Amino acid sequence: MHGFSIGNVNISGNLILGPMAGVTDLPFRLLCKEQGADLVYTEMISAKGIYYNNKNTYKLWEIDDAEHPVALQLFGSEPGLMAEIAAKIEYRNFDIFDINMGCPVPKVVNNGEGSALMKNPGLAAKIIKEVSQAVNKPVTVKIRKGFDDNSINATEFAKMAEENGAAAIAVHGRTRQQYYGGKADWDIIRKVKETVKVPVIASGDIFSAEDAARCREETGCDALMLARGARGNPWLFRQIKSFQEKGEELPGPGIDEVANMMLRHGRGLIKFKGEIMGMREMRKHIAWYTAGYKNSSAIRRMANGIETYCQLEELCKIMTGEK
Numbered sequence: 001m002h003g004f005s006i007g008n009v010n011i012s013g014n015l016i017l018g019p020m021a022g023v024t025d026l027p028f029r030l031l032c033k034e035q036g037a038d039l040v041y042t043e044m045i046s047a048k049g050i051y052y053n054n055k056n057t058y059k060l061w062e063i064d065d066a067e068h069p070v071a072l073q074l075f076g077s078e079p080g081l082m083a084e085i086a087a088k089i090e091y092r093n094f095d096i097f098d099i100n101m102g103c104p105v106p107k108v109v110n111n112g113e114g115s116a117l118m119k120n121p122g123l124a125a126k127i128i129k130e131v132s133q134a135v136n137k138p139v140t141v142k143i144r145k146g147f148d149d150n151s152i153n154a155t156e157f158a159k160m161a162e163e164n165g166a167a168a169i170a171v172h173g174r175t176r177q178q179y180y181g182g183k184a185d186w187d188i189i190r191k192v193k194e195t196v197k198v199p200v201i202a203s204g205d206i207f208s209a210e211d212a213a214r215c216r217e218e219t220g221c222d223a224l225m226l227a228r229g230a231r232g233n234p235w236l237f238r239q240i241k242s243f244q245e246k247g248e249e250l251p252g253p254g255i256d257e258v259a260n261m262m263l264r265h266g267r268g269l270i271k272f273k274g275e276i277m278g279m280r281e282m283r284k285h286i287a288w289y290t291a292g293y294k295n296s297s298a299i300r301r302m303a304n305g306i307e308t309y310c311q312l313e314e315l316c317k318i319m320t321g322e323k
Contacts, residue, residue, distance in 0.1 A: 003038070004199050004222045007138025007167040009069050009095045011223070013038035014216075014244075015237050018170070018203055018227035019073045019098070019142070021105075026062050027268030028285075029070075031261065032230060036237035039069050039223075044100045047076035047085040059273070063093050071096035071140065075103060077112040079126040083134035090135045096167075097137055099127060101157075102144045104176045115176035118147045121157055125164045132165025142170040142203075145188045148177040158192045158200075170201035170225055180228065189219040201225050207236075209243035209250075232288025234261065255293065259316040262289050266312045279306050286312075290319065 003012045017024060017032045019041035029040040042060055049057040063070050072094040076082045086097055101124055103114030110116075117124040132139045141161045146152035158169045171192050173184035184204025193200040202221035206212050207229040215224060230236050235253050242250045253261070265285060269278030286303035290296045302315055 006039075006096055006140060006199060009138055011039050011069055013241070014223040015039075015212075015240055016170075016201060016223050016225045017041060017230060017237075018225040019044055019071075019100070020227055020231070021103075022281075022284075023231060025059075025269075025272065025281075026064055026067070027265060027272050028234075029067055030064060030268065031234045031265060032237060033067050035234040036241045037226075037230075037234075039071060039096075040067055041071045041073050041098060042094070044073045044075045044103060047074050047078070047082050050085050050089065051081060061089070061092060061094070062272075065093070068093075069095040071098045073098040073100050073142070074131075075100040075108065075113050077117065077123065077127070079123070079130040082127050083130035086131045086139075087134040090137055095137065096140055097131065097135060098140045098142055098170075099131060100142055102142045102170075102172050102176075104144070104179050109176065115144050115147060118144060118153065118157060118176065119151065121153070121160055124157070125160050128161050128166055129164040138167035139165055140168040140170065141166045142172070144172045144174060144176055145185055146175050148175050151175075152188070154188050155191045155195045158196050162196045162198050166198060168199040168201060168222075169196060170203055173202070173204040186215055186218045189215075189221055193220045193222075199223065203227060209236075209240045212240040213243060232285060232291060256320055258289055258293075259320050262286060263312065263316055265289075266309055270309060275308060279308060279312065282306065282312065286315070293319075295319075 017037040017040040101117040108114035189202045199222035201223045203225035
């Protein structure tokens, strides 16, 4: 298993937990790290939110010492503001700045942010350049294949990003128009890899150790970014690592291990966000943890009413047959 470097940050392996809004908060990142993630990303943070002192923003950049290396992901569309905010928060305990140029969500895109920047390479170049010049930490960029099928420009965009100071580029093999539907195009990732000298991180449709091996083979990428595949499945990192190192496909976790992980995740969320908020957040995670198990729809229905840790414990007892 090969590590790689992003600027002056050495990463011991090639498995990355990608940024997901409402998912990759501190408690979940710690669980993924423990299971073998070599680099973790925060949820995306609005540069404007920091500028206007939005209280909700502060929780997003809380980082535990056990997580390093960590990439903090910023989004915005104003070069001067992005650079100013990056310089202002650089002292905080993360290792890499990432700029989001791939988010497909309408409220982000309609503001000219996220994947909308793929339609505006001139502005994107300014953002990358000004942020890179404003900070000493390495700056990376996360992009998509293109905005839609008529504007597939990932290779040119990646080259532009590299020329303006990007120290690595993550490519999701779908257009903005596709969101997460259809099939990820790994071929475009291979083309980006052949075009730039900085590390290229492959993202899209990595749900198993076999997917990971195939993606590396087909793209020649330096690292793999797991996102939706890790929801409710932090063990995916461990499984891919085992396959990479020993050629062994580890079995998935047993129901007891899943229940135990859910309880630990719940405790982490309570410590981080308080019981009410933490248990509300936990509901969607329960749906992901239990997807595909027998009674999963009944468990999901119960999960929707969970408000206390005791109720989570009860749910886990029912899952494991203790009740």
